[in-house]
Amino acid sequence: MIHIESLAALRAVVRDAVASRQAVRFVPTMGALHDGHAALIRAARADGGLVLVSVFVNPTQFGPNEDFARYPRTPGADAALATKAGADALWAPLVEDVYPAGPSARLSAGALGAVWEGAFRPGHFDGVATVVAKLLVASGADVLYLGEKDYQQTVVVRRLIRDLLLTTEVRVVPTVREPDGLALSSRNRYLSADDRRAAAAISRGLRACAKLAADGERRADALLVHLQDVIGGEPRVTVQYAGIADPDTLEPVTLLNAPARALVAAYVGATRLIDNILLVPPTP
Numbered sequence: 001m002i003h004i005e006s007l008a009a010l011r012a013v014v015r016d017a018v019a020s021r022q023a024v025r026f027v028p029t030m031g032a033l034h035d036g037h038a039a040l041i042r043a044a045r046a047d048g049g050l051v052l053v054s055v056f057v058n059p060t061q062f063g064p065n066e067d068f069a070r071y072p073r074t075p076g077a078d079a080a081l082a083t084k085a086g087a088d089a090l091w092a093p094l095v096e097d098v099y100p101a102g103p104s105a106r107l108s109a110g111a112l113g114a115v116w117e118g119a120f121r122p123g124h125f126d127g128v129a130t131v132v133a134k135l136l137v138a139s140g141a142d143v144l145y146l147g148e149k150d151y152q153q154t155v156v157v158r159r160l161i162r163d164l165l166l167t168t169e170v171r172v173v174p175t176v177r178e179p180d181g182l183a184l185s186s187r188n189r190y191l192s193a194d195d196r197r198a199a200a201a202i203s204r205g206l207r208a209c210a211k212l213a214a215d216g217e218r219r220a221d222a223l224l225v226h227l228q229d230v231i232g233g234e235p236r237v238t239v240q241y242a243g244i245a246d247p248d249t250l251e252p253v254t255l256l257n258a259p260a261r262a263l264v265a266a267y268v269g270a271t272r273l274i275d276n277i278l279l280v281p282p283t284p
């Protein structure tokens with residue numbers, strides 16, 4: 001696997017790929033790679049072409065009181081995991097490469113970035129939109145691989161690509177989970193042993209909600225009460241928001257007449273985790 005830092009080196013690798021008619025398959029990450037990232041890289045590998053992984057802890061998507069400084073940075077382990085999963089190149093740019101003039105020009109994620117996660121993390125999706133646009137322009141990615149765990153991010157990025165008239169195709173890869181259902185996340189490593197055990201309540205609640213929906217409950221408020229009841233059975237977990245959203249517009253759904261997304265953010269001890277699940281009502 002090739003290690004790339006500078007933009008010039010990145011451009012040379014991409015130029016070679018284009019010259020040899022290989023598609024650029026791009027997996028953007030913030031490092032602290034785990035099996036969820038490996039699934040993205042493996043999906044890209046299976047699709048063929050140049051598999052390019054970026055590792056960049058993007059400062060502009062963290063709020064002032066968030067964990068930017070202590071976000072886990074594990075370059076050696078990241079390189080080993082990316083190599084094993086089939087990456088061809090690992091691009092780890094410096095902050096000054098991505099923001100050469102400082103964090104000035106900034107994209108807005110608009111209304112899609114202001115709801116759910118965005119309501120509790122103001123500016124977060126503007127930072128994501130800004131950095132993803134920069135990474136796509138720099139890499140010339142043909143296909144972008146994103147994890148379903150960050151569902152709202154997938155919606156924001158799809159819209160961004162459309163708005164900017166980019167031609168990058170988006171592939172969303174299913175969430176990878178621990179045996180007890182906990183969605184893999186770089187932030188899981190913050191959990192104490194007790195918090196780790198308690199954190200499984202989030203996916204338990206989501207699964208219970210999806211089952212109730214599949215069994216025919218269409219009222220979003222009833223589905224959400226059930227979700228909260230299951231999660232609330234675990235005292236270490238505090239739900240910050242739980243909602244049911246239209247999968248494309250992210251608008252709240254009151255009656256489940258079509259598939260929708262249940263979205264949750266919760267604190268487990270001091271660690272904030274997010275997760276989601278697809279709700280599919282029975283066909284009438």
Ligand code: PAF
Pocket residue numbers: 028029030056058061128131132150153
């Ligand atoms: O999902 C992430 O890890 C980040 O939000 C991303 C897409 C790499 C942008 O910094």
